[in-house]
Amino acid sequence: MSDRSCLAIILAAGEGTRMKSALPKVLHKIAGLEMLGHVMQAAAQAGAQALALVVGHGAQMVRATAEQLLGGRHAEFFVQERQLGTAHAVRAARAAIERGYDDLLVLFADTPLLDARMLASMRAALAEGADIAVMGFHAADPTGYGRLVERDGALVAIREEKDCSPEERRITYCNGGTMAIAGRHALALLDAIGNENAKGEYYLTDIVQIAAARGLTVRAVEAAFENALGVNNRAQLAEAEAMWQARRRREAMLSGVTLIAPETVFFSHDTQVGPDTVVEPHVWFGPGVKIGNDVRIRAFSHLEGARVESGAEIGPFARLRPGAEIMEKAKIGNFCEVKKARIETGAKMPHLSYVGDAVVGAGVNIGAGTITCNYDGFGKYVTEIGPGAFIGTNSSLVAPLRVGAGAYIASGSVITHDVPDDALAFGRARQTTREGRGKLLRDKLAARKP
Incomplete structure (x- = not known):
């Protein structure tokens, strides 16, 4: 259908009072992406070249979010000043419709599980001669x-x-809301919709009977229920999230990813996971995560904005924050946190360490309890650790700092100055032992106790 032009009109003007939220309904998220964003993605994947958003409640916030999601791509915004029904909302985008498109898709911004393939099927119905296709x-x-x-x-x-x-009433075939309308008939049909009903509103559903009375062809295109699931409250938001996650987990497993306990793993809308990767129970992927092949993500790990290359191992109980880059065969162990740091090939931080704003060279071993002191209350500073260095347990590396290749940092050190290649650095006071003083101190403290 690349030869057919298409305008997608997304209705995003509803107040969403049942969400009981200061945030406009369509900006609530499924899998880390606003519901509006899911619908925009589906429209683009179905081949819509132009986008018109009809906004109302929270218009400025909705528009700002949409523009951010568009990433520089163009869209038109139309304000529905009064909520007078779905056909009234579509007519708000008259200026866009008048430009003339082969296909019009009318979508609702609170139906986040729309499948682009379903929208493509509806456009195909128009290409085959239908004047309206209803999901x-x-x-x-x-x-x-x-x-x-x-x-x-x-x-x-x-x-x-x-x-x-x-x-x-015995009919079980139900209206899914989404419509595709042949552009050549769109305005004439929309303008024919009246408001002779109890609410005095203009209902888009009336377009079907009007079109049929004019001898136009109207087809229903069957879809799975989830495509039509509208979100009106927090319970339905959770229901949509569960459906999205179930769909994504299945896709991951069919693409070669092992999920040991699928129902406990949560993906984001843009999570990428390569084949032969194993994900253990209770793992959460935030936005912006890319996982290579043959990675092991152990239980109770939390990843966001991170890249993990093939053969690496993460967790259990690990946290990768935005900017973490874990290279091939590196290991981030239990209760470790990495933020805006590159951990090179084969490097290891097996347990209980924090590395932020750093570059850790290939083959480095970071002992338990090590931290990079990257923040002084005003600015962030970088720590560089050369290939093959050994960082002893309970070391504090005070940035800005460079630890050379092959250097050795003694356990319990506070390192404040650069360490040359292959050097041994101690950053701790000499131990002093006073015989019997422990008992005297204990007795003194006990005497003060009431």
């Missing part, structure tokens, strides 16, 4: 959903449940 799904219990009324294989109406006849 539908089958429900075991259709209570509360609008029904898709078909006749001789064509969709002739979307009937709200309260308006259904007893026969229509």
Whole structure:
């Protein structure tokens, strides 16, 4: 369908009062990405070349977030001043529609599980001659959903449940909300929608009956229920998150990733994991994580904004913060934290250490309890550790600092000056032992105790 132009109109003007939040509903996140962002991605993947966002409640915040998500790509924004129904919202984007597109996709910003392949199927229906394509799904219990009324294989109406006849109530094919409309008919059909109903609102669903009455072809395109799942409250937000995670876990396992306890692993929208990687239970991937092949992520690890190359081992109970780069066959052990630091090939920090704002050379061994002192209350400073160096346990490396290749830092040292290659550095006071003084001090302290 690359020869067909497409405009995606995303309706993002709802107040979302049931979320009980100061944040506009469409900016609540699924897998670390705003619901609006998920819908924008689906539209782009389905081939929409132009994007129109209809905003209302929290318009400035929604627009700012959308522009950030667009990353320099263009979109138009239209404000729906009064909430007078879905067709009224679509008509707010009239200026964009008037430019003329082969296909119009009408999407809702609170349906984050939209599949781009489903949207492509709806566009394909238009390319095959349909004038309108409506997304539908089958429900075991259709209570509360609008029904898709078909006749001789064509969709002739979307009937709200309260308006259904007893026969229509038995229909299990339900309205999923999303529509694709042939651009050549769009404005004429939208303008024909009236508000002769109890609420005095303009409903987009009326477009089906209007189109059918004019002899136009309207088709229903079946989708899985999750494509139609709208989020209106925190419970539904959690439901959508669970569905997204289940989908992503399955994709990961089918691509060659082992998840030992899949239900305990949580991905972000952009997580990348290579084949033959093993992820143990209770691992959380925040945004911006890229994992290579044959990596072991041990239990209870937390990764965000990090890159881990092939053959590395992380955890258990490890934390990789933004800017962490773990190279091939490096090891970050239990209760270790890495922030904005590059850990080179084969380097090891097996346990209980913090490395931030640093470059750790190949083959370095960092002993337990080691920290890079990278912050003085005002600025951040870098620690460089050369290849093959050995950092003894309980060492504090005070940045800015360079520890040379092959250098050896004695355990318990506080290192404040650069250490040359292959040097041995001590940064601790000489031990002093006073015979019997321990008992005297203890007796003195005990006498003070009430």
